[in-house]
Amino acid sequence: MRTSTDRRRGYASGDARRERILHIATQEFAEHGYRGTSLARVAERAGLSQPGLLHHFRTKEQLLVAVLELRDQRDMERFFADEAAGGLDLLTALVRVVEHNSRTPELVRLFVVLTSEAVTADHPAQDWARARYERLRAWVADALRRAAGAGEVRPGLDADATAARIIALMDGLQTQWLLDPDAIDMPALFRAHIDELLATLRPRA
C-alpha cells in the first residue's frame, strides 16, 4: 500500500521493497508451499521485521494473492511478447513454453505446489487454481477451434477434450520432472506428444 507521501517522494524505495518481498515470497511459497511458509522467514530474508512485512501485505493470504497475480501477469507478458500464436502454431509455442519451464524449476515448483495444495479444504488459492485451468483450457481449445475453422485440422476434433489433455500432460510431466529431473526429459516428452498430436490432427495425415 503506497501512501500519498510515498507518491510525492517518488515512492522508489517503497516499491523496490515491495518487489523484493514478492520475489522472496515467491521462492518461499515454491519451496515450502503456502502452509509451510513463514512470514517471519520471508521478512528476515527481505531485511525487515515480520510486522514490517505485514505493513506491505496485511495478511499472509494477501501476500499469496499478490505473488500469484504477479506471476500470472509476468507469464502473460512473456507469452504474448513471444508471439500471438493462433491456430496450430499455439501447440509449437507451448513446446517452447515447456522448454523455458525446464530452465526455471523454481517457478514450475511454485505452480505445482500451490495448484495441488489448492485442492485441500479451504485453501486460499482454490479460486485462483480453478480459474487458471479454465483460462488455460479455453485458450488452447479456442486455438484448436480456430485451426479447425481455417481447415488446418481434420473435422471431428473435440477441441475441449484435446485442450484438457494437453494441459494435463504438461502438469503431470512437471511433477515427475521435479521429483526426478534426471529420469524425466520433460521437454522431449512433451514435444513427442505434440508431434504425434499434430500428425493425427492434420487433414489426410
Place this chain on the structure above:
Amino acid sequence: MRTSTDRRRGYASGDARRERILHIATQEFAEHGYRGTSLARVAERAGLSQPGLLHHFRTKEQLLVAVLELRDQRDMERFFADEAAGGLDLLTALVRVVEHNSRTPELVRLFVVLTSEAVTADHPAQDWARARYERLRAWVADALRRAAGAGEVRPGLDADATAARIIALMDGLQTQWLLDPDAIDMPALFRAHIDELLATLRPRA
C-alpha cells in the same frame, strides 16, 4: 506398536484402534495435506487423546508413513486381484483404474496432495513419491515391452517415454478433475487417450 500383553490377549482391540486411526488419518491427510493435518484432530475423531494417538504412532511422520504403506498395499491387492494384465491389456486395465478412481475422489486427493507436497523441501513423503513414480513407470514400460516382444505393437516404440506420458496424463487429469469435477470427465478423457494410443501402437493400424 503391539506389546506382548496385547498379543497374548489376541490384540483385537489394539489392532482395530490402529486401523481406525489410519482410516481417519487417511481422510485428514487427503483433506488438509501433511502440513495442514493436526494430530489432535485425528485423535479426537478416532476417540482418544492426542498423546494416546502418539502411543500407536510415535511421530506424525510415522503416521504418514503408515498411511502411505497401507494405501500402496491396498492398491496392489486391488489391482492384482482384478487381473494380471500383461502386454497391451494393461492399458485397458488402467482405464478401469481411472474409472474406479473417479468413484473415490478422497483417495485421489490423498495422492495428488501428498505427491505434490512432496516436491517441497525436506518433505517426509519425498522418497515415497519418487519411488512410487519409478515403480509405476517401470510397470507400464515393462508391459509395453512385453507387448512389443509378442508382436502386439509396431516396432520403434519408446516404452519408457510412453509410460511416463501415460502416467503424467493420469496425474494431470486428476488435478483438473478434483478442482472442477463437472467440467472434467476424467475417465472419458483418459479412455480417449488410450484409444488413440492403441490405434497408433498396433502394427499396420
Place this chain on the structure above:
DNA sequence: GTCTATATAGCGATAGAC
C-alpha cells in the same frame, strides 16, 4: 494403553512508540 498436565516452539496478527 490411555490419560492429564506440561514443555517447548512456532505461528499470524495487533498495539503503540518513534
Place this chain on the structure above:
DNA sequence: GTCTATCGCTATATAGAC
C-alpha cells in the same frame, strides 16, 4: 514505514500417574 513487545493460539512431543 518500521520497529519492539506481545497477544492468543496451535502445534508436536514428553513426563508421569493410573
